[in-house]
Amino acid sequence: MATYLVTGGAGFIGSNLVHELVRRGERVRILDNFSTGRRENLRGLDDKMEIIEGDLGEPAAVKKAVHGTDVILHHAALPSVARSIEDPTGTHAANATGTLNLLVAARASNVKHVVYASSSSVYGDSPVLPKEEGMRPEPKSPYAASKLAGEGYCLAFWKAYGLETVCLRYFNVFGPRQDPNSPYAAVIPNFITRMLQGEPPTIFGDGLQSRDFTYVEDVVEATLLAATVPAAAGQVLNIACGRQHTLWDLVRILNDVLGTETFPRLARPRSGDVRHSQAEVMKARALLGFRPRIDFEEGLRRTVLWIRASTSRPTGTGNDRPGIGETSEGSPAILIAEDDPMLTLVLHEYLDRFDFAVHTTDSHEEARRWLEEEGGLLLLDGSVFKQMGIPLADLPRRAVICSGDADLVEEARRLGMTAFCKGRLDDLGKTLRQIATEGPHIPSSAPIPLRRRAA
Numbered sequence: 001m002a003t004y005l006v007t008g009g010a011g012f013i014g015s016n017l018v019h020e021l022v023r024r025g026e027r028v029r030i031l032d033n034f035s036t037g038r039r040e041n042l043r044g045l046d047d048k049m050e051i052i053e054g055d056l057g058e059p060a061a062v063k064k065a066v067h068g069t070d071v072i073l074h075h076a077a078l079p080s081v082a083r084s085i086e087d088p089t090g091t092h093a094a095n096a097t098g099t100l101n102l103l104v105a106a107r108a109s110n111v112k113h114v115v116y117a118s119s120s121s122v123y124g125d126s127p128v129l130p131k132e133e134g135m136r137p138e139p140k141s142p143y144a145a146s147k148l149a150g151e152g153y154c155l156a157f158w159k160a161y162g163l164e165t166v167c168l169r170y171f172n173v174f175g176p177r178q179d180p181n182s183p184y185a186a187v188i189p190n191f192i193t194r195m196l197q198g199e200p201p202t203i204f205g206d207g208l209q210s211r212d213f214t215y216v217e218d219v220v221e222a223t224l225l226a227a228t229v230p231a232a233a234g235q236v237l238n239i240a241c242g243r244q245h246t247l248w249d250l251v252r253i254l255n256d257v258l259g260t261e262t263f264p265r266l267a268r269p270r271s272g273d274v275r276h277s278q279a280e281v282m283k284a285r286a287l288l289g290f291r292p293r294i295d296f297e298e299g300l301r302r303t304v305l306w307i308r309a310s311t312s313r314p315t316g317t318g319n320d321r322p323g324i325g326e327t328s329e330g331s332p333a334i335l336i337a338e339d340d341p342m343l344t345l346v347l348h349e350y351l352d353r354f355d356f357a358v359h360t361t362d363s364h365e366e367a368r369r370w371l372e373e374e375g376g377l378l379l380l381d382g383s384v385f386k387q388m389g390i391p392l393a394d395l396p397r398r399a400v401i402c403s404g405d406a407d408l409v410e411e412a413r414r415l416g417m418t419a420f421c422k423g424r425l426d427d428l429g430k431t432l433r434q435i436a437t438e439g440p441h442i443p444s445s446a447p448i449p450l451r452r453r454a455a
């Protein structure tokens, strides 16, 4: 089993990678200086990975972080074009010098493979669309220049020392765990937060600028492929959805999703801003077998769910969470058995509001044990218990069924169970609040014994 180092592992893309690596049972270490990364992004993972708090500018911390690792996913960086316009030196130090320091340590420590998070911004404003990897980079902001410098070092370390590096040019990534509150927040979390608060978002420029917005789950998939495909070494690859949406498209879709009619404010365009951006993703498809799966609208829907769920969430690291089968004082425990990492994430965020002790598993065996011992409530995805071979009628009545399958939800309700369609979190919330105040048993529903699956 390989040991992964994720630099910037508490940041947006980094933490999504860490969660997926942990889910896949990999050994993970992160290096983060927590300047923009957030501990809450790593909630629930405390005993499943190692954190080294340190900066890419501190040789001792970098050496310690790199030691004994096989694969580095290098995501530590100071993001934001706007920030780099204000602070070009700081951006260069973190993104370019930081990358060089990391590569020096990786080489000394015989690391096998480095995946570098580059950016679509390196293409600049050349009028040709879609952008192909062979085009001449034309950075128009210090951020873009710093990312391009990092690419240069990665390629040089591959050519000069044989250190396997691959540069992934991510195109405007969005999704859960992207900070909506930073002064340099990216456009999507920024607009969603404002529109949820009933405030108009601000469009810089005429709003006709376009981006190839890419959902983070697809980026995680591509990155983990790049980490394991030897043919990727020495390559630069676009990682994107391959579509193009203007800011007006974004506002229109968000109004649809949120059921609002918000009209944005217009302000002067930002310096360093690229006009249009769209990727050709054929190279990543050919080399990695990468295919984006989540389209823009679906990604936005999921992101809205997450931002909604995470607002009013109590802060904290989650270190004090009880183990499986235990409950925190006075609060019922819930096990989420889900195959869909996104829904699991949303449920986690959401359930925290109701003071539940929440555990997650995608192990059917664990879910089965939980059911048999009846250690608490269980939120089940329909597909999970189908795979467990347990008929719906055999589940204890205290199981809370959460499914995208409307027939299944109806059947569960006919059986007297609490069942909700995925996406209707507010309904789920009402019942959970009731359960939280009345105790772990759903009122007037005696659990029925579970029949074991025939061998």
Ligand code: UD1
Pocket: 079, 080, 081, 082, 119, 120, 121, 122, 170, 171, 172, 173, 185, 186, 187, 188, 190, 191, 201, 202, 203, 204, 205, 209, 211, 247, 270, 273, 274, 276, 277
């Ligand atoms: C750029 C890169 C992206 C990189 C990111 C890191 C390009 C094409 N993309 O994103 O790959 O990951 O930097 O920071 O260079 N905007 C508003 N109102 C707001 C916020 C933003 O109108 O409140 C506008 C911006 O001016 C821009 C667009 O929305 O035109 C997207 O901005 P942002 O989300 O900050 O990302 P980019 O700078 O495009």
